[in-house]
Amino acid sequence: MQSKDLERATFTLGEINRVVQREVSGSDKLALNNKNRRFGGSPESDELRFGGVDYAVNPQLVVSYHYAELSDIYRQHFVGVQHTLPLGSGKLKSDLRYFNNGEAGQERAGKIDNQALNGMFTYSLAGHALGLGYQKMRGDDAFTYVDGATPYLTNFVQINDFAGPDERSWQLRYDFDFASVGVPGLKFMTRYVRGDQVDLAAGEGQEWERDTDIAYTFGQGALKNLTLTWRNATYRSSFVRDLDENRLILSYIVPLW
Numbered sequence: 001m002q003s004k005d006l007e008r009a010t011f012t013l014g015e016i017n018r019v020v021q022r023e024v025s026g027s028d029k030l031a032l033n034n035k036n037r038r039f040g041g042s043p044e045s046d047e048l049r050f051g052g053v054d055y056a057v058n059p060q061l062v063v064s065y066h067y068a069e070l071s072d073i074y075r076q077h078f079v080g081v082q083h084t085l086p087l088g089s090g091k092l093k094s095d096l097r098y099f100n101n102g103e104a105g106q107e108r109a110g111k112i113d114n115q116a117l118n119g120m121f122t123y124s125l126a127g128h129a130l131g132l133g134y135q136k137m138r139g140d141d142a143f144t145y146v147d148g149a150t151p152y153l154t155n156f157v158q159i160n161d162f163a164g165p166d167e168r169s170w171q172l173r174y175d176f177d178f179a180s181v182g183v184p185g186l187k188f189m190t191r192y193v194r195g196d197q198v199d200l201a202a203g204e205g206q207e208w209e210r211d212t213d214i215a216y217t218f219g220q221g222a223l224k225n226l227t228l229t230w231r232n233a234t235y236r237s238s239f240v241r242d243l244d245e246n247r248l249i250l251s252y253i254v255p256l257w
Contacts, residue, residue: 001013001014008055008056008057009053009054009055009056010053010054010055011051011052011053012050012051012052012053012054012066013050013051014049014050014051015047015048015049015050016030016047016048017029017030017046017047017048018030019146019147019148019149021147021148022148028044029044029045029046030044030045030046030047030048030070030146030147031043031044031045031146031147032044032045032070032073032074032108032109032144032145032146032147033144033145033146033147033148033149033151034147035142035161035163036164036239036240038141038142038164038165039109039110039141039142039144040110041109042147043072043073043108043109044108045070045071045072045073045108046071047070047071048068048069048070048071048146049068049069049071050066050067050068050069051066051067051068052064052065052066052067052078053065053066060083060084060085061081061082061083061084062080062081062082062083063079063080063081064078064079064080064081064082065077065078065079065080066078066080069104070104070144070146071104071105072104072105072106072107072108073103073104073105073107073108073109073144074101074102074103074104074109074112074144075101075102075103075104076099076100076101076144077099077100077101078097078098078099078152079097079098080095080096080097080098081094081095081096082094082095082096087123088125089125089126090123090124090125090126091123091124091125092121092122092123093120093121093122093123093124094119094120094121095118095119095120095121095122095154096118096119097116097117097118097119097152097153097154098115098116098117098118099114099115099116099118099143100114100115101113101114101115101116101139101141101143101144102114109144111140112141112144113139113140113141114137114138114139114140114141114142114143114144114165115137115138115139116135116136116137116138116143116153116163117134117135117136117138118133118134118135118153118154118155119133119134119135119154120132120133120134120154120171121133122173126180127176127177127178127179127180127181128174128175128176128180129173129174129175129176130173130174131171131172131173131174131175131191132170132171132172132173133154133155133170133171133172133173133193134154134169134170134171135153135154135155135162135163135167135168135169135170135171136167136168136169137163137164137165137166137167137168138166139165139166140165141165142163142164142165142167143161143163151163154171155169155171155193155195157171157191157193157209157211157233158209158211158231158233158245158247159209159233159235159243159245160193160195160207160209160235162193162195162207162209164195164198164199164200164205165198165199166197166198166199167195167196167197167198167199167205168195168196168197169193169194169195169196170193170194170195171191171192171193172191172192173189173190173191173192174189174190174191175187175188175189176188176189184219185216185217185218185219186214186215186216187213187214187215187216188212188213188214188215189211189212189213190210190211190212190213191210191211192208192209192210193208193209193210194206194207194208195207195208198239200239202239205237205238205239206237206238207235207236207237207238207239207240208235208236208237209233209234209235209236210233210234211231211232211233212231212232212233213229213230213231213232214229214230215227215228215229215230216228225252225253225254225255226250226251226252227249227250227251227252228248228249228250229247229248229249229250229251230246230247230248230249231245231246231247231248231249232245232246232247233245233246
């Protein structure tokens with residue numbers, strides 16, 4: 001449920017009890033993401049409850065608070081700030097995020113202690129956008145989120161989430177919209193993320209990922225609204241296997257009314 005009845009505020013309240021993963025046809029219980037066996041297992045739950053509010057202090061500043069609980073596994077507090085500042089001929093967007101996670105109910109994943117601080121600063125000008133991101137994990141554990149979901153972390157990218165225990169990561173990103181040079185529909189993105197200080201039983205881990213997207217959306221003719229995207233990623237790590245990945249994505253929008 002979502003309400004915008006109060007001026008400048010958006011209230012959200014919801015409950016989810018099943019998930020449909022991309023590789024299966026049926027629905028499953030919700031499970032804790034256990035990437036690289038961070039929690040030793042992936043306990044399941046029948047209920048994810050969440051709620052929060054986003055408040056526009058003014059057209060340039062939005063503040064947020066949200067709470068979520070995966071029943072008998074973990075609970076999560078989130079505070080966010082988004083701000084847009086005109087700067088020269090362009091604009092600077094700041095996106096700050098803070099999470100505080102702990103165990104809940106029967107503690108099926110054991111005690112959980114994790115805090116995550118995220119920040120992304122992006123300057124946009126004439127089709128160009130240059131961003132710098134920072135993400136830091138604190139506490140005894142990795143970041144907790146539902147398996148198959150997007151954890152809303154700044155450095156959650158194509159392959160990796162850079163959310164191991166105590167991990168610190170940086171991101172450098174560049175976007176270009178070719179509409180600014182007369183080619184509407186063509187967009188390019190590339191980013192590099194590097195993480196270190198990952199707290200492992202065998203010592204400190206390091207990892208990095210490089211992503212590149214090229215997308216084109218047809219604006220007219222028989223293929224209007226069809227988007228073709230080529231997505232490439234390279235991931236390297238000192239503690240898990242390396243990955244190279246290519247995705248070809250076809251998206252089509254059908255106006256219903």
